[in-house]
Each structure stands twice: as C-alpha cells, then as structure tokens.
Amino acid sequence: MAKRILITGSNGLLGQKLVALLRTQPEIEVVASSRGANKLATLYPDVRFVPLDVTDAAQVTQVLSDVNPSHLIHTAAMTNVDECELNRAACWQQNVTAVENLVAVCEVLAVHLIHVSTDFVFSGNAGPLAEDALPAPVNYYGESKMAAEQVVQVATCPWSIVRTVLVYGVAHDYGRTNIVLWVRDSLRAHTPIKVVDDQLRTPTLAEDLAQGCWLVAQQNATGIFHISGDELLTPYDMALRVADFFGLDKQLITKVNSDTFTQPARRPPRTGFIISKARRILGYQPHSFEEGMRLLAQQLGEIQQTG
Ligand SMILES: NC(=O)C1=CN([C@@H]2O[C@H](COP(=O)(O)OP(=O)(O)OC[C@H]3O[C@@H](n4cnc5c(N)ncnc54)[C@H](OP(=O)(O)O)[C@@H]3O)[C@@H](O)[C@H]2O)C=CC1
Numbered sequence: 001m002a003k004r005i006l007i008t009g010s011n012g013l014l015g016q017k018l019v020a021l022l023r024t025q026p027e028i029e030v031v032a033s034s035r036g037a038n039k040l041a042t043l044y045p046d047v048r049f050v051p052l053d054v055t056d057a058a059q060v061t062q063v064l065s066d067v068n069p070s071h072l073i074h075t076a077a078m079t080n081v082d083e084c085e086l087n088r089a090a091c092w093q094q095n096v097t098a099v100e101n102l103v104a105v106c107e108v109l110a111v112h113l114i115h116v117s118t119d120f121v122f123s124g125n126a127g128p129l130a131e132d133a134l135p136a137p138v139n140y141y142g143e144s145k146m147a148a149e150q151v152v153q154v155a156t157c158p159w160s161i162v163r164t165v166l167v168y169g170v171a172h173d174y175g176r177t178n179i180v181l182w183v184r185d186s187l188r189a190h191t192p193i194k195v196v197d198d199q200l201r202t203p204t205l206a207e208d209l210a211q212g213c214w215l216v217a218q219q220n221a222t223g224i225f226h227i228s229g230d231e232l233l234t235p236y237d238m239a240l241r242v243a244d245f246f247g248l249d250k251q252l253i254t255k256v257n258s259d260t261f262t263q264p265a266r267r268p269p270r271t272g273f274i275i276s277k278a279r280r281i282l283g284y285q286p287h288s289f290e291e292g293m294r295l296l297a298q299q300l301g302e303i304q305q306t307g
C-alpha cells in the first residue's frame with residue numbers, strides 16, 4: 001500500500017534530512033510541517049508543506065484530518081537542553097503536551113506514529129545501552145522525553161520510538177550547531193576550546209537517523225529502536241578526529257571534566273547505544289564517524305564528491 005508520511009519539525013536538522021530522503025522514494029508521498037515558515041520552500045518546491053504547531057490541539061486535529069497520513073514521524077521538540085531546564089513549562093508543552101495531542105488524533109485515524117526520542121532518558125551510569133535499559137533521566141529535557149515515551153507506549157495506534165544520540169550534520173538556514181561544526185568552526189577561528197573526556201556517546205550522522213526512521217516506516221516496524229552511530233567516543237575523542245579530518249590545530253583543544261562546566265542542566269555521563277536490534281530487524285547500517293565527516297564536508301562544498 002502507498003504511504004503518505006507527515007513529518008513534524010521539518011525545519012529542524014532531522015526534519016530536513018527526512019524531507020530530503022523521503023521525497024526521493026517513489027512509493028511514498030511526503031508532507032512536511034513545522035511551526036515556523038517553510039525553510040525548504042526554495043530547495044524542495046515539489047514538497048507539500050503545511051504549517052503546524054504541535055502544541056495546538058485543534059491545529060493538530062485539523063492538519064492530520066486534512067493530510068490523512070498513513071505514518072507520522074514526529075521530530076519536533078524543544079531540543080536546547082539548558083533552555084528546557086530553565087523554562088520547564090515551555091519544555092513540557094513542546095515535548096509532552098504535543099505528543100498527547102498527536103497520539104489522540106493518531107488513535108482516531110489509525111496513523112502509525114514514529115516518535116523520536118533520546119539517550120537523555122537514561123541516567124548515563126551504564127552505557128552503551130540497549131532498548132530494554134531502564135530510563136532514569138538526570139535533567140528536565142530527559143524527564144520530558146521520558147514522559148512523552150510513556151504517552152506513546154500506551155497509545156492504541158501502531159507506534160514506534162526511535163531513540164538517538166548526539167546528532168551531527170548540516171542543514172539549510174539553521175541556527176543550532178553540533179559537535180562537528182562547533183569544533184571545526186572554533187579551531188578554524190583559532191579559538192581554544194575545552195572538551196570533556198568523561199562523557200561517552202555514539203554520535204549519529206543526521207542522514208543515518210533519517211534512514212533509520214524511514215526503515216521503521218517502510219517496514220511498519222513497531223516498538224523501540226536505538227538508532228545511532230556505532231563508535232563509542234568521548235567528545236574529546238570526537239574533537240581530535242574533527243581536527244585531524246579538517247587539518248586543524250589540535251593544540252587548541254584542552255581536555256576537561258564535565259564538572260568544570262556550569263551548565264544549567266546535568267548531562268548523563270555514559271550513554272551511547274547498542275544498535276544490534278536495528279541492524280538485525282531493520283537492516284540499519286550507520287556510517288562511521290569518519291564517513292559522516294566526509295559527507296558533511298562534501299555538503300559544505302569543501303571536498304569533492306567521491307563515487
Ligand atoms: N539533535 C540531537 O543531538 C538529538 C536530538 N534528539 C531528538 O531528535 C528530534 C529531532 O531533533 P533535531 O532535528 O536535532 O531538532 P531541531 O532542534 O533541529 O529541530 C526541532 C524542530 O522542531 C520544531 N518545533 C519546535 N517546537 C515546535 C512546535 N511546537 N510545533 C512544531 N514544530 C516545532 C522547530 O521548528 P521551527 O524551526 O519551525 O520552529 C525545530 O526546527 C527531537 O525529538 C530531539 O529530541 C535526540 C537525541 C539527540
């Protein structure tokens with residue numbers, strides 16, 4: 001059966017990669033939605049866009065009824081972890097109330113809901129983690145994402161939860177940075193940076209995450225899937241690799257502990273994912289960190305496309 005896939009948060013990093021991937025799939029129709037004006041209008045004029053603020057229950061009902069999707073990939077969220085700690089009401093609205101709104105309509109219309117979640121639902125005491133590890137968030141963003149997962153898990157429509165870790169990539173007309181771009185840009189500007197070596201993550205190329213979500217939709221797979229890269233690295237390791245890859249000065253990078261930072265939100269120390277379930281069931285195969293940086297550099301026009 002043909003699929004019509006509605007994406008929330010299509011202006012975001014994952015949302016943009018999903019639109020780029022899905023518009024090239026012959027057997028599906030993609031409909032993009034986001035809260036702000038469509039950032040992809042000139043890039044992909046062929047893709048239908050509908051404005052949608054997911055915190056507005058009436059709008060959610062109207063848009064889902066109009067679009068009548070077979071699948072909904074919910075990427076929209078408040079993703080600034082420190083901002084979530086400081087502005088808890090807004091965080092709850094965007095990360096939990098929004099999911100309640102979506103679930104209510106997905107249940108009525110029997111839409112397959114694919115909800116994107118995070119390694120920050122875990123305490124970070126025992127990474128890398130499999131899907132059945134017990135959530136125990138250490139910050140408010142993580143609490144809100146765990147509460148959203150709980151809403152999804154009792155939904156009566158088909159549902160999947162795709163959890164991911166520290167996503168990197170380039171997007172169009174996009175303000176938020178990520179570890180690869182931040183390190184590259186800082187070193188290029190000869191700005192010294194302090195990078196932690198007491199956190200562990202499996203950094204995720206945004207294209208891989210989009211592919212993971214698409215595999216879930218394509219196969220109508222339900223349940224929880226861990227979708228990330230497969231290299232367990234500290235941010236300090238990542239910074240050194242970025243410096244090597246872009247030929248930048250490693251002397252500018254200082255290794256530090258997380259407790260030297262005074263961020264409003266605590267970060268879980270050891271996360272990272274075991275992705276064997278996604279490999280086995282979905283056929284998911286992530287790029288290496290090196291390959292991810294290569295793709296990013298190609299997209300930035302810094303190196304030629306190969307093969
Ligand atoms: N980035 C990361 O490292 C990680 C992300 N995740 C999860 O992955 C998902 C996607 O993240 P990512 O793409 O990086 O996020 P971004 O911050 O890049 O994008 C999120 C988008 O959500 C949209 N949005 C926010 N609030 C609303 C709203 N009320 N209604 C409609 N749209 C809204 C915004 O759209 P607009 O611009 O139109 O306002 C924004 O562009 C999120 O659920 C996040 O929790 C999980 C782990 C790691």
Ligand SMILES: Cc1cn([C@H]2C[C@H](O)[C@@H](COP(=O)(O)OP(=O)(O)O[C@H]3O[C@@H](C)C(=O)[C@@H](O)[C@H]3O)O2)c(=O)[nH]c1=O
Pocket residue numbers: 079080081082118119120164165166167178179194195196199235236267
């Ligand atoms: C700003 C900064 C970050 N870092 C490290 C810590 C951290 O692991 C990594 C990224 O830091 P940030 O504060 O930008 O990102 P952070 O908010 O920790 O990223 C998170 O985003 C949300 C949305 C998620 O769901 C998580 O998976 C997670 O990756 O870089 C440093 O070492 N030094 C620094 O000065």
